Amino acid sequence: MSFKKIAGAVAVAGALVAAGAVPGQAATLDDVKAAGTLKCGINTGLPGFAYTDDAGNWTGFDVAYCRAMAAAVLGDANAISFVNLTGKTRFPALASGEIDVLSRNTTWTYSRDVDLGFTFVGVNYYDGQGFIGRTALGISSATELDGASVCIQTGTTTELNLADFFRVNGITYEPVPIETNAEARAAYEAERCDVYTTDASGLAATKTTFDDPSAHMVFPEIVSKEPLGPLVRQGDDQWADIARWTLNALITAEELGVTQANVEEMAAAAGDHPEINRMLGTEGSLGEMLGLDAQWAVRAIAAEGNYAEIFDRYIGPDSPLGLGRGLNALYTDGGILYSPPFR
Amino acid sequence: MKTHAFHRSRAEMLPERPAPITTTGVIGWLRTNLFSSYLSAALTLGSIAVLALIVPGLIEWAFIDATLTGEIGKDCPSEGACWAWLDQRITQFFYGFYPADAYWRVNICIALLVPALAYMLFDKLPYSRYGRWFSLAYPVIAAILLVGGLGLEVVRTDQFGGFMLNLIAGLVGIVLSLPIGILLALGRRSRMPIVRMFSVGFIEFIRGVPLITLLFVAIILLPLFLPPQVTLDQLIRVMIIITVFASAYMAEVIRGGLQAIPQGQYEAGQAMGLGYWQSMRLIILPQALKISIPGIVNTFIGLFKDTTLVIIIGLFDILGQARLLQTNPDWLGKVDYETFLLAALFFFVICFSMSRYSLNLEKRLDTTRR
Numbered sequence: 001m002s003f004k005k006i007a008g009a010v011a012v013a014g015a016l017v018a019a020g021a022v023p024g025q026a027a028t029l030d031d032v033k034a035a036g037t038l039k040c041g042i043n044t045g046l047p048g049f050a051y052t053d054d055a056g057n058w059t060g061f062d063v064a065y066c067r068a069m070a071a072a073v074l075g076d077a078n079a080i081s082f083v084n085l086t087g088k089t090r091f092p093a094l095a096s097g098e099i100d101v102l103s104r105n106t107t108w109t110y111s112r113d114v115d116l117g118f119t120f121v122g123v124n125y126y127d128g129q130g131f132i133g134r135t136a137l138g139i140s141s142a143t144e145l146d147g148a149s150v151c152i153q154t155g156t157t158t159e160l161n162l163a164d165f166f167r168v169n170g171i172t173y174e175p176v177p178i179e180t181n182a183e184a185r186a187a188y189e190a191e192r193c194d195v196y197t198t199d200a201s202g203l204a205a206t207k208t209t210f211d212d213p214s215a216h217m218v219f220p221e222i223v224s225k226e227p228l229g230p231l232v233r234q235g236d237d238q239w240a241d242i243a244r245w246t247l248n249a250l251i252t253a254e255e256l257g258v259t260q261a262n263v264e265e266m267a268a269a270a271g272d273h274p275e276i277n278r279m280l281g282t283e284g285s286l287g288e289m290l291g292l293d294a295q296w297a298v299r300a301i302a303a304e305g306n307y308a309e310i311f312d313r314y315i316g317p318d319s320p321l322g323l324g325r326g327l328n329a330l331y332t333d334g335g336i337l338y339s340p341p342f343r
Numbered sequence: 344m345k346t347h348a349f350h351r352s353r354a355e356m357l358p359e360r361p362a363p364i365t366t367t368g369v370i371g372w373l374r375t376n377l378f379s380s381y382l383s384a385a386l387t388l389g390s391i392a393v394l395a396l397i398v399p400g401l402i403e404w405a406f407i408d409a410t411l412t413g414e415i416g417k418d419c420p421s422e423g424a425c426w427a428w429l430d431q432r433i434t435q436f437f438y439g440f441y442p443a444d445a446y447w448r449v450n451i452c453i454a455l456l457v458p459a460l461a462y463m464l465f466d467k468l469p470y471s472r473y474g475r476w477f478s479l480a481y482p483v484i485a486a487i488l489l490v491g492g493l494g495l496e497v498v499r500t501d502q503f504g505g506f507m508l509n510l511i512a513g514l515v516g517i518v519l520s521l522p523i524g525i526l527l528a529l530g531r532r533s534r535m536p537i538v539r540m541f542s543v544g545f546i547e548f549i550r551g552v553p554l555i556t557l558l559f560v561a562i563i564l565l566p567l568f569l570p571p572q573v574t575l576d577q578l579i580r581v582m583i584i585i586t587v588f589a590s591a592y593m594a595e596v597i598r599g600g601l602q603a604i605p606q607g608q609y610e611a612g613q614a615m616g617l618g619y620w621q622s623m624r625l626i627i628l629p630q631a632l633k634i635s636i637p638g639i640v641n642t643f644i645g646l647f648k649d650t651t652l653v654i655i656i657g658l659f660d661i662l663g664q665a666r667l668l669q670t671n672p673d674w675l676g677k678v679d680y681e682t683f684l685l686a687a688l689f690f691f692v693i694c695f696s697m698s699r700y701s702l703n704l705e706k707r708l709d710t711t712r713r
Contacts, residue, residue: 044657045670052667054431056440081501084657089563096566182669186679209676211421320415320672 028232028239029291032073032100037081040066041099044084046181047205048315048323049105058082061314062103064304065124065230069101069246072296077303087155091116094233101243103230105199107157112231121244123229124307125201126327126336128222129161132188132203133195135217142195142221146171151184151193153177158198161224185209195219199226205321238291245290249297251339252279253306255330260305267298279342286342307337405684416677425677428668429685436664436685439504445496448488449507455481456514464700482518500578506661506689512578513647513693516585520646521639523586524593525632529623531598542594549591554649557584562656577656589646596642600635601627633708640701644694661686 032038042062043050050060063082071077083099094102095117105127106112108120131142131150139145142165152159154177166173176193178184185206188196196206200222207213230247232240253259256276258266263280270282277283281294290296304310311328312318329335361367365374377387408423419425438446459481462474489511491497503511530542549557561580569575604627612622632639651662659667665682668674 044654044659044663045667047670047672047675051671052435052440053671055443056435081499083501084659086655086657088559089655089657092563092567096563098566180666182666182679185676189676205672205675209416314672320417320675 028100028236029073029242036074037079038066038070038073038101039083039099040069040080041083041085041090041093041102041104042066043104044086044180046105046202048201048319048321050084059314061125061310062105062230064310064314065103065247065250066101067303068250068300069243071299071303072246072249072292073242075299077299087153091118094118094231097233100239101230101232105228106231108227108229108231109157117234118231119234119240120229120231121240122247123227124247125228127199127201127226127228129158129197129224129226130200130203130222131195131197131219132207132216133219135215137194140217140219142219142223143169143171145173145195147173148194149174149176149192151176151178151188151196153181153184153198154179157224157226162197165221165223199228201315201321201323204323205315208321242290242292246297246300248339248342249279249300250307250310251330251337252342253297253301254308255332255339258301258306260302260309263298263301267295275342415673416675419677424681424684425674426681428674428678428681432664432668435505435667436661436682436689437505438507439659439664440502441504441507442496442498442502445498448495448498452485452488453510455484464704500576501658503578504659505664506686508578508653508658508660509647509650509690510693512582512585512650512653512660515582516589516646516650517643519586520589520593520642523590524597524642525628527590527594528597528601531594532601546591546594549588550595554584554588555652555655557588558652558655578653578658581653581656581658585646585649585652588649589642592642592645593639596635596638597631599638600631600633603634604630633705636701636705636708640697644697647694647697648690661689 040063042058042060045051046060046062048060049062050058053059066080066082067077070080083093085093085099085102085104090102090104090106091112093099102118103124105125107127108123112118113120131145133139133145133148145166150162150173152162152175159175159177162173162175176187178187181198181202184196184198187193188206189210196203198206200218203218207216207218210216230243232243234240252275253263256273256279258276258280266276267280267282270277274283278286279297281287281296281298285294287294287296305313311325315321315323316325325333325335327335328337331338362371365371378384403423405424409426410419410423411426411429413419413425413427416425416427419427434443434446438449441449458474459478462468462471462478468474487493487495489498489503490500527542527546530538531546533539533542558581561584562577565575565580608626608630609622612626615622617625651660653660654663654666662683665686668682669676669679
């Protein structure tokens with residue numbers, strides 16, 4: 001009997017009880033409004049994505065999404081109780097209703113979407129798993145890693161991808177399983193393993209921290225697709241829509257040039273761009289369809305800015321990590337970031 | 344009346360002479376303690392060599408080459424330790440996410456903890472009659488101060504963190520696990536089958552399962568079974584689990600003490616006409632607990648260190664805060680050892696004090712083997 005099945009059974013039972021008590025659907029939106037805070041599941045600490053500032057406030061790329069959503073739903077970007085979750089606790093926490101939305105660099109996979117009973121609402125970061133190793137190893141490709149010891153974080157898709165990659169290429173490896181990213185990095189630095197594998201974003205960030213970055217190289221192979229995105233419980237479509245379109249609003253805002261600085265001004269009166277007008281609620285009634293007010297997207301964008309602003313501030317060029325946009329550029333800039341239209 | 348004469352070769356006593364130089368002073372101490380045999384000498388020299396290898400490097404890294412000021416990790420050159428984060432982050436290492444304008448509440452709690460503990464741990468203090476009552480009332484005072492209520496702003500327990508969280512969880516566990524452990528130990532030796540079976544079952548089950556498993560059950564499985572309206576505070580769940588876990592170990596430690604008491608003592612109690620609880624309270628337990636002190640303190644120290652496991656439920660104790668700083672992009676890769684070192688220092692101070700106090704207590708209570 002696995003966690004999943006217990007979780008599934010309880011979720012079904014819970015849904016039945018809820019359906020009996022409240023006619024219609026289990027309305028997360030009402031619960032969140034009643035509680036006055038959004039319970040957002042985030043990482044226990046991942047450089048750039050979720051970390052604390054000197055005042056102890058949570059901040060980062062994943063956290064910014066929580067803030068946008070809290071702003072859209074509750075009108076206050078700080079009306080959040082953050083729940084810090086590890087790779088193991090994140091899914092049970094979402095299934096049991098301990099959190100309303102999970103924004104914790106979680107890879108969208110078939111089984112998580114279908115079998116675990118979650119709804120992924122989109123992708124906020126396209127990542128892929130890579131390897132970093134010492135140039136002194138004298139190899140140039142991950143396919144030459146036969147017999148290498150590999151530092152890896154347990155309980156993640158990384159572990160499974162690694163097994164797949166080595167099996168497909170018919171080479172052997174010796175896993176060095178480690179609980180957290182920081183420890184895996186330290187283990188690699190202490191030469192407890194030959195190579196260290198994690199998502200390419202993490203590798204780039206890690207490389208900047210080494211004393212001599214040129215002594216290490218990221219191998220060209222990207223061995224997996226890691227579309228990271230926020231997710232909610234299956235079964236409450238209205239709530240999933242809110243989560244999905246909050247993310248889409250941030251992406252569309254970048255596409256249409258709506259920024260944290262100019263969003264209030266643009267929303268003050270209808271302009272001459274119909275899609276901006278519809279998104280910002282000066283035209284049509286999109287907010288009402290979502291069960292929110294007309295200004296929801298304005299608040300979401302005003303919270304931390306549009307997608308590009310969030311990216312640049314926390315993981316992009318304005319941050320110590322300095323990641324490039326790569327696949328995460330808009331489709332108009334050569335990436336694959338593409339939001340359906342606000343219509 | 345003299346019965347026989349002494350035959351002396353001298354008429355008067357020689358004055359006392361100092362002991363040979365090889366048995367007194369520094370040299371004597373060295374000879375008896377460090378160089379009493381070839382093996383001992385070899386071990387001494389070996390230890391000095393190891394220390395000479397490590398300590399200068401450590402001091403150089405931690406103090407001489409260290410960087411004390413700076414805004415971000417890049418301000419620290421890579422050779423020495425990086426302590427530049429201390430001034431910004433030390434409050435988080437101690438108070439976690441507790442609201443800064445309410446730090447005084449924690450400070451008062453800690454200030455009051457000193458007399459509260461002192462009246463419990465030492466006799467012969469002034470006003471100790473009132474002091475004991477104060478010690479008993481302290482948990483309530485502390486809870487109100489920390490959590491809020493009665494006019495104080497309420498602080499959610501998920502804002503607790505840092506070393507303060509370790510102290511709270513550890514103290515609660517220590518204070519509760521001893522009485523529960525005593526009851527379980529007595530229960531296990533009871534002649535009443537239900538009580539005995541319950542105690543044995545409880546102790547063996549809890550000891551047979553790793554602490555981390557129990558924590559997962561309490562944190563992840565429990566909410567799945569309970570109806571959504573029933574919420575038990577995360578921190579309280581953790582404190583219950585840690586207490587329960589320590590109690591099971593405590594029970595076995597105390598059972599060891601109980602078994603060391605000769606049968607005659609039990610019989611003596613019965614012969615005096617004392618009932619079960621009276622003879623336990625007056626005769627058996629005082630002796631059994633005294634014997635068990637090293638084991639009890641050992642369990643306390645273990646329990647205190649187990650409080651770092653709160654990280655699994657997303658609370659950031661001092662170790663969590665250390666990890667958190669390590670994942671801050673500004674400090675990435677610069678503070679891995681320094682932050683852990685600080686956490687280790689905090690733990691060492693508390694655990695070492697506990698161990699010293701237990702030695703003191705053993706000496707004070709040692710009435711038999713003087």
